[in-house]
Amino acid sequence: MFVHYLKDKNINNILITTEHHSFVVSVFDDVVRVTDPNFGYADFSSLEQSLAFIENSVSISPDIKEIYTGKKGDVAIDMFIMEDNQWGRIIDHDACQLTSVKHLSSVEKLRKLNMDIQLGDGVFKIIDLYNYGVFFNGKRIDEKFSISKLSFNELYKMTISLDILKKYIDTNYITAKEHEKIKLLINEINKVSEQNKSL
Structure with missing residues (x-):
């Protein structure tokens, strides 16, 4: 249901946070990229796949769960969006480059x-x-x-x-x-x- 809302509103940048960690989801023309500041990025063919990846990553094992969330129990995952995709109004321009430019590795x-x-x-x-x-x-x-x-x-x-x-x-x-x-x-x-x- 939430994915349909994001698609209907043409949201192409999502900030996802847990208590101790954050991810950025960037929707480009040909790929949906999940960027993790600790581990780099992974590309997916759909928004659904990228969000499922984040959900599974956070709870893949008790140890990983604790690293990402600070606790072994239930995980609170928050999603932040800008309906007009204008992240530059609230964060530094260089940070916006993370979501507006499809960076390539060497x-x-x-x-x-x-x-x-x-x-x-x-x-x-x-x-x-x-x-x-x-x-x-x-x-x-x-x-x-x-x-x-x-x-x-x-x-x-x-x-x-x-x-x-x-x-x-x-x-x-x-x-x-x-x-x-x-x-x-x-x-x-x-x-x-x-x-x-x-x-």
């Missing part, structure tokens, strides 16, 4: 870029370099990286975080093709490092 931005980067004899997707823990000049490759073909001197500035690479390998299914790709990447970076030592 991984999502990298997937959208779909950029190829040539490293020596190999060509790699930028998202793969990020996933494998590749750093350039001491900074992890991200959506701001714009060099599509690296020179020898630029290749020398590349390193791989073995911790990030190990975590990726431990938490993902690696095909034989991807295994060869990772080997090629490591070989290209090591080759430059070895050549530089002999200069």
Whole structure:
């Protein structure tokens, strides 16, 4: 019943609070996003799904329930809306950006870029370099990286975080093709490092 009211009134931002926590629900054109300041966000295809997720999250276990609400008994969940969706009248503009702009994580931005980067004899997707823990000049490759073909001197500035690479390998299914790709990447970076030592 309440969901129908929200839809009828075209409410696209909802602040949901418990005694010790809060969530923001943002309705965008293609997705309904639940943002939790402690854990990030999750996207849903409907308002009903997003509200059910919050209700279930708060009471998933006695320990979680206590973290969110401060008590193990009944949970009071409050919902705040602005019928005209003008949250900017009562909260800071930067806070409004949370509900008015669909922010993307670095991984999502990298997937959208779909950029190829040539490293020596190999060509790699930028998202793969990020996933494998590749750093350039001491900074992890991200959506701001714009060099599509690296020179020898630029290749020398590349390193791989073995911790990030190990975590990726431990938490993902690696095909034989991807295994060869990772080997090629490591070989290209090591080759430059070895050549530089002999200069």
